[in-house]
Amino acid sequence: MAQLAGSPPARAEANPAAAQGSGSDGFEGPEEPSMPSEPVELPVEQASETVPESDWRGTVELYGFAPLRATGSVTIRGFESDVDSDLGDILSALDWATFVRASVEKGRWGLLTDLSYVKLSGEDGTTGPRGRFTGNTKVSTTQGIYDFALRYRAGAEETAIAEPGAFTFMPYAGVRVLDMGLDVQAEIREVDGTRRLEAERSFGRTWAQPLLGFQATYFLSPKLRAFARADIGGFDFSGAKNYSGNAQLGLGYAVGNNTDINLSWRYLGINYSNGDERPSGIRSYQNGIELGVKFFF
Template sequence: MTDLPPVVAAPNSNWAATAEFYALIPWADSNTTVKGFDAVTTLNPSEIFGEQLQSAFAMRASVEYKRVGLLADVSYSQLGAQQSFNTSSELLSGNSTVSSINGIYDFALRYRFGSREAAVGVPGEFSLIPYAGVRVVEAQLVVEAQLQNPRQFVKQGKLSRTWAEPLIGLQGSVFLAPRLRAFGRFDLAGFGLAGEQDLTGNAQLGFGYAVGNNTSLNISMRYFGQTWNNGARLDNGYTSHQYGPEVAVKFFF
């Protein structure tokens, strides 16, 4: 007897919501500039999670009425003093450290084409959701460099800034099997409006597998990039590239 796919009941409410808790497991390359002084940092996941990470929180959520809705994506991390490198001089050894707090807070209006988002569906069923809103970026970075003699680290400067920038994006998913779906996301924000350089963006592709009628385990590959610089003579700014797997659990209501 042929197994039939599960019957998905039609939603009996105009309202729907999702909540997703996630963790990015990244390789991270960054360049931090304070008062014209550059510090270059390269970290792998074992260094981040084994030595540097002090606190972190990440969650996405959405709510919609019929096809129109709101979404939010909140990500916060705090890293301790990360070993970095700088161009040495007569006074400096070439070794430096960067301590960082980084928060990314997205809030946007969205519209859905296709079927309502769900953990279980019919193969070929899809949703496509463009969105637009605001991204709030919080950056606090402290740079210290090691003197040649005596061998001690001295604070070179601090970058502390929070700003808002326009955000546009697109996310979508398609069912490959009743409990298996492919999904993707792409967004850009900034467009040079909050500094001489100002741009952030995400690119993400992955798969979700339903472990219940309303719960999905997701795994994906994600890239997240940031660049900001004030363009002053002794400039402040930073560039960051994070890339690696992201794991998540997503609930559908």
């Protein structure tokens, strides 16, 4: 039919196919928004901060010191008894011995301690010629040596196993406390043998010394290391004579990831006198073998 004049133009019928588009006529309809294959994590505030891993480390060593020879003297109120003993003499007089070392560190700074206590009873000695008399003595001693020090580590961490060439060097400074108990029983004879006397004298003292020292370790193979230690204390403070010292050199071998067996030679010296007119004190020089088991944690 013809369209009447003045009437509105007819609307074109909606073509769903045209609106959606068809691949055959080259037209495409509007695309659906694409969805990501994985969900996007939006930044959120963390509930808690990450706690850093602790860097505390420590060691404990149980050891024994066996002097092959010990020389020196014990003096009590002017009366002096000389001592010269081998390992057999020391073991026969030994009543008790305890030895332990420990250390702890955070970062490169740490603390160390070395504690030892030995009790000997009836060790043979002599007064030697003293003018008018000479004689034999029995010497009993209790000897406590307690070291406490602050140390700094240069080099690698202390471990039982490390690469060859790894080293550790630790200087330290602190205090050494010595606790000595001395007792001498003497059988004294006149030089011409005309008279015999018996006497007993005792002396005890606890005192402190400033302490300086170092420890060092060098790995020869992953399980074998060489180590050294040396210290000196006293510097003649707190007495007319007052010093002590250690020197130690040895090898350690790892028997597990965190355990070492240590064997070393050690020298220990103590010289103390209270400086009285009739002095009391001790001179002791020992060298021998030290065997220890050291744990790393």
